[in-house]
Amino acid sequence: MTIRFDGKVAIVTGAGNGLGRAHAMELARRGAKVVVNDFGGARDGTGASLSPAERVAGEIHAMAGEAIADGADVTDADQCRAMVAAAQRKWGRVDILINNAGILRDKSFPKMSDSDWSAVIDVHLNGSANCTRAVWPLMREQNYGRVVMTTSTSGLYGNFGQANYGAAKMGVVGLMRTLVIEGAKYGIRLNCLAPTAATRMTEDILTPDLLDMLKPEYVTPAAIFLASEDAPNGEVMLAGAGHYSVLEWRESKGAHLAEADRNADAVAANYAAIAAMDDPDMFTEGRQHVTKILQAEAAMRKS
Numbered sequence: 001m002t003i004r005f006d007g008k009v010a011i012v013t014g015a016g017n018g019l020g021r022a023h024a025m026e027l028a029r030r031g032a033k034v035v036v037n038d039f040g041g042a043r044d045g046t047g048a049s050l051s052p053a054e055r056v057a058g059e060i061h062a063m064a065g066e067a068i069a070d071g072a073d074v075t076d077a078d079q080c081r082a083m084v085a086a087a088q089r090k091w092g093r094v095d096i097l098i099n100n101a102g103i104l105r106d107k108s109f110p111k112m113s114d115s116d117w118s119a120v121i122d123v124h125l126n127g128s129a130n131c132t133r134a135v136w137p138l139m140r141e142q143n144y145g146r147v148v149m150t151t152s153t154s155g156l157y158g159n160f161g162q163a164n165y166g167a168a169k170m171g172v173v174g175l176m177r178t179l180v181i182e183g184a185k186y187g188i189r190l191n192c193l194a195p196t197a198a199t200r201m202t203e204d205i206l207t208p209d210l211l212d213m214l215k216p217e218y219v220t221p222a223a224i225f226l227a228s229e230d231a232p233n234g235e236v237m238l239a240g241a242g243h244y245s246v247l248e249w250r251e252s253k254g255a256h257l258a259e260a261d262r263n264a265d266a267v268a269a270n271y272a273a274i275a276a277m278d279d280p281d282m283f284t285e286g287r288q289h290v291t292k293i294l295q296a297e298a299a300m301r302k303s
């Protein structure tokens with residue numbers, strides 16, 4: 001099976017460098033018309049230049065692909081809407097959005113300034129929401145869309161010095177899970193990708209031999225699969241060093257405590273049963289949890 005994107009239009013944010021560049025190049029190699037978005041700033045989000053996006057668009061043109069460079073700052077919702085409008089004007093549709101733009105402002109939590117916090121939340125979480133809101137009406141109208149959010153193990157599991165980044169990266173998972181529900185009847189599928197790759201984001205924390213094992217091109221196959229027609233829906237896929245895996249959400253069956261035991265001491269005494277994972281529930285909507293607890297309560301009241 002060969003995944004192709006002939007006739008499809010893709011937007012990749014932050015595609016002037018690193019992972020976004022690798023995703024954009026591979027989409028183009030497989031026939032997609034690509035909006036190469038990048039505002040061209042430094043790793044901490046300062047400065048701006050259209051040249052990284054233009055360079056990658058040029059690389060796509062050089063291999064006879066179709067691309068436009070776009071300098072929208074994803075934190076600006078109007079610029080995101082203008083980017084989508086430009087793609088629509090040129091190519092008539094947008095099928096794929098890969099929310100990949102990102103910055104880092106690593107600091108231990110007490111040393112993190114208000115602006116370190118909000119700048120990182122703004123690019124990763126608000127930026128992903130801005131771009132997704134901009135393509136959403138079009139994808140609904142087309143009855144087709146594939147959106148990939150870029151998350152991180154720093155959000156999924158935690159990482160020292162990355163409270164801002166981890167919160168933002170888990171935020172995009174929450175955004176994805178609700179949009180999976182809202183997009184289902186319009187043929188829109190969303191997934192998250194948690195990459196590990198040698199880019200300017202990681203170049204000073206990894207040794208040269210590790211950097212060689214973590215080529216961005218090893219992550220891109222997961223992004224391409226998640227952007228394809230046969231993509232799953234609502235998955236979190238981890239990819240790096242040639243390894244690919246998925247994350248699963250599990251809730252313990254839990255314990256339903258009698259009225260007299262609804263106190264902290266009883267919760268502590270029953271903690272092992274509450275947390276037992278032998279027969280977990282795997283929900284895809286919040287209301288499934290609400291149904292579970294109300295059914296348990298109704299059953300207890302009846303007995």
Ligand SMILES: NC(=O)c1ccc[n+]([C@@H]2O[C@H](COP(=O)([O-])OP(=O)(O)OC[C@H]3O[C@@H](n4cnc5c(N)ncnc54)[C@H](O)[C@@H]3O)[C@@H](O)[C@H]2O)c1
Pocket residue numbers: 013014015016017018019020037038039040041042043045052072073074075099100101102103123127150151152153194195196197198199200201202
């Ligand atoms: N490299 C890793 O190991 C790793 C791990 C987990 C997650 N990620 C995520 O992968 C994505 C890509 O990161 P990368 O490692 O390729 O880093 P990178 O710095 O090489 O690329 C990020 C790009 O995003 C662009 N960008 C930043 N802010 C922007 C904005 N407001 N508007 C438009 N473009 C903007 C930058 O100019 C840059 O070109 C990021 O979301 C990052 O958080 C990377």
